[in-house]
Every structure is written in C-alpha cells, then in structure tokens.
Amino acid sequence: MSVIQENSFGKVKQLPLGSELEQLVIEHNVCQARLSLYGGQVLSWQPVDQKEVFWLSNGALYQNGKAIRGGIPICWPWFGGYESAGNHGFARQVLWQLSRLEISEETVLIEIVWQGEAQHELWPYAAKVTQRFVFGLQFEQHFTIENLGLKEFAYTGALHSYFSVSDPENVTVPGLDGAGFDCKITGNKQQKDKLNNVTGPLDRIYYSSEAMTIVDRQAGRSIVLTPINVNNWVLWNPGRETAQTMNDIHDGGENEYVCLEAANTDWQNVNAGQLVKFGQVISIESI
Numbered sequence: 001m002s003v004i005q006e007n008s009f010g011k012v013k014q015l016p017l018g019s020e021l022e023q024l025v026i027e028h029n030v031c032q033a034r035l036s037l038y039g040g041q042v043l044s045w046q047p048v049d050q051k052e053v054f055w056l057s058n059g060a061l062y063q064n065g066k067a068i069r070g071g072i073p074i075c076w077p078w079f080g081g082y083e084s085a086g087n088h089g090f091a092r093q094v095l096w097q098l099s100r101l102e103i104s105e106e107t108v109l110i111e112i113v114w115q116g117e118a119q120h121e122l123w124p125y126a127a128k129v130t131q132r133f134v135f136g137l138q139f140e141q142h143f144t145i146e147n148l149g150l151k152e153f154a155y156t157g158a159l160h161s162y163f164s165v166s167d168p169e170n171v172t173v174p175g176l177d178g179a180g181f182d183c184k185i186t187g188n189k190q191q192k193d194k195l196n197n198v199t200g201p202l203d204r205i206y207y208s209s210e211a212m213t214i215v216d217r218q219a220g221r222s223i224v225l226t227p228i229n230v231n232n233w234v235l236w237n238p239g240r241e242t243a244q245t246m247n248d249i250h251d252g253g254e255n256e257y258v259c260l261e262a263a264n265t266d267w268q269n270v271n272a273g274q275l276v277k278f279g280q281v282i283s284i285e286s287i
Ligand SMILES: O=P(O)(O)OC[C@H]1O[C@@H](O)[C@H](O)[C@@H](O)[C@@H]1O
Pocket: 067, 080, 087, 088, 160, 184, 203, 204, 234, 236, 261
C-alpha cells in the first residue's frame, strides 16, 4: 500500500487497478473517491452521508488499449466517431501524470496532466491537457487544453459522466424539456419533446448550456450539474437490447445509470499557444 499524502483531514493512496493500471484512492473526512491515472478517469465519488454518485460497471475492463466503462470517461480530442477512428478519441486510453495534490479541511484537490504530440494520425498536433479535480461535499472538474503547436487545431469533447440512479424509469431531467436536440438513433435533427423518464434507448445531443438537475425521487436525491463553457448536454442510455451486445456492461447494468455529459460536440478551434477550458461542477441535494 502506498500512501502518497496524508494529514488529519484525509489521505490519498496510489494502488493497482486490475493487473495493469494504477489508481488514486481518496479517503477524506467529507468524501471517498477513486481516480484512474489511465484515462484520467474518475471512477467514484461519494460525499459523506450520501450514496455513490457515479456508476461503474461490474464488467469494466482495466486494460491498456480499452476504455473503462463507468465513472467519467474523457472523450477528447473528438466526441463520437471521427472519420475512420473509433468513438471518443484517445484521452480515455492514455496515461495521465499526477501534477498537484492538496488535502485541505474541506477538499482534496488533484491535478493530472497529459502532454503529447502526434498521438493519433487523425490528430497530429501537440497539446497539453490538464484536469483539475476538487473532491469534497461538491465535485469540480476543470479541463484545460493548451495548444503547444504553431498552428491552430480543433477538438470536440465530453465529460462522459455515468450517474448512478435507482432506475432510469424513476428519473427526470426537467431542464432538458423543450431544449432542442439531435437524435443520434433516428438521425432526426432539431427535435424537441418532454421526457417522462430516461429509460433507453436514448442517444441525444442537446443544444443547451443551462445547469441540469437529475431528479431521482426513489433515491431521494437530485444531482445538480453546473456546466462550464460547454454548448451541449449528451443524454445516453443504451436500453436493454444494445446493452446486451456490450460485453463490459454487466447484466441489467443499463437499469442502474444515466449518462448526462457536459460536451462540446461541434468542433472548437484552439489557436497556437492558446489555452481553453471547460468543465462541470456537481452537487447533491436531498429531496
Ligand atoms: O461505447 P462508448 O464508445 O464508450 O460510447 C458510448 C456512447 O457514448 C455516448 O456519448 C454516445 O452518444 C453514444 O453514441 C455511445 O454509444
């Protein structure tokens, strides 16, 4: 067991994650959390006196070259499919380095960095990407992209949060009602409707920068999401049929979560030398 920082408020350990990967395990007076250095991916956050906030599949794969199913996978530098490349870019499958760690009375602040050049043939640029997390009674995720090259590049991206819910059948997201969306399943654009629940199959890109509340009466809580510099929310639950074709979702897992992803799904330019940011703040309210 390797404790990398400890004081009277809490401690952070670095531990194996499966046989190939490493994770940071946070134990603090106000919350427990886990963060995989592979993918720079939050796996868990549980404020004191609350249930776990994120869903993590029992069938998740902890292997180099695979994405981990659950928590907050990073979709970057592209969201969804891009030309011949697979879904969601390479950031969720690279190793991130710990660059800052501060345990204070109210929070644990963790900063991790990935820096690279020409990581993918379809994205031959030089960039430094930083994620700053604040784990406390509230959760913050600040994603910063710096263009280290001499010409502009563009990205799309998402913080692909899997939220643990009692059952999507019981859940509403009132803020999405009436907001315009493109449906990825039918291909229909600029739709509007009102959802009575978030049972899948649902795969929608909403055009909204508003704060969102995931209302889960059965669980007795709301999850409040405040976006930072994003233009979209992506709502995804695969539904039973599709989930059964996905080998890293345990049987019935689709009935335990909903994804609501703070995203920029249209290409965003980043000039040479420029630094841009997006992110999200998450808090829990009892209802
Ligand atoms: O299986 P992946 O690559 O993690 O993607 C999961 C889902 O992620 C969502 O963000 C997409 O809108 C869906 O289309 C996709 O199926």
